[in-house]
Amino acid sequence: MIYIKKKLLHKLIIIGSGPAGYTAAIYGARANLKPLLITGLQKGGQLTKTDRIENWPGRFKPVTGIELMNDMEQHALSLNTHIIHDQVLDVDFSSPKFKIICEKTEYISMSVIIATGSSPRYLGLKSEQKFIGKGISTCATCDGFFYQKKEIAVVGGGNSAVEEALYLSNIASKVHLIHRNTVFKADKILIHRLNKKIKIGSIILHTNYIISNIIGHETGISKIEITKLKKFNNKKILSVQALFIAIGSIPNTNIFHGKLQMEKGYIKLQSGLNNISTQTNIPGIFAAGDVVDHLYKQAITSSASGCMAALDADRYLSTLDLI
Helix, strand or coil: CEEECCEEEECCEEECCCHHHHHHHHHHHHCCCCCEEECCCCCCHHHHHCCCECCCCCCCCCECHHHHHHHHHHHHHHCCCEEECCCEEEEECCCCCEEEEECCCEEEECCEEECCCEEECCCCCCCCHHHECCCEECCHHHHHHHHCCCEEEEECCCHHHHHHHHHHCCCCCEEEEEECCCCCCCCHHHHHHHHHHHHHCCEEEEECEEEEEEEEECCEEEEEEEEECCCCCCEEEEECCCEEECCCEEECCHHHECCECEECCEECCCCCHHHCCCECCCCCEEECHHHCCCCCCCHHHHHHHHHHHHHHHHHHHHCCCCC
16 A cells, blocks of 8 residues: 555545445455445445345355345455445545545545445335334334334335335234235245235235325324225225335435436446446446446345456556556
């Protein structure tokens, strides 16, 4: 590493600590890039909210997201990755010595991997905001405990929604699963488990419905109104004490708007150009994981792209005069 006016110049800084960030750190450390990883507010990313992971290659016994992320962190640390628990507030990519401005200090690096992940998407209802933390949650493993033996609802149709419903069905007295379609995008094995729960009545399915209103009082939710799609005035009121929202995610890219080329909120990559597939429009700036992936959104694909970004960063740095 090099000093510029008493400031340390890093070879590689990784922003984010999910599967993409930790994998980038592991590969960056093995390439002797001495990476600095800045965790962000949610260390381990969204995967830490997952109760059961069964599809991580080589780890066929179920593991929680927290356990897997803790192991990845320890792996990165074992290779002398420098991990900083801080939040990035702004970046300056206007010169080849990239500035990363955090709450606690400012860092300078010759290359950067952006792996800031994504955040849960909310419904966008006017009645929603006042109940966040008072009955509305995006994390069953975090908040399910508070609703033991109570009637609750889950909204969504992908893996996350079905996983949340299955997990909560072992805690709550009854789970209402609300989906705007009739077909679920979740894996077939999860659909099979869901059907078993529906048969015994622990999960009640409401397909072709959307949530149109959330009703409650100062202390929390008491009811939700759901409306049948394409059928005028066909509404139902469900008496529930909690609503778990699992309708997808939004990439955490706000601080990069105006700094990098974007496409529909995701960082745009220069894939295939000069054999550097994870590079952004600025040489030396790379991106991996949920900030670039609008299609697969799997932990393993995020991890793989983190590996690719580290290899690309190493290839980029090898072209520079570091003496």
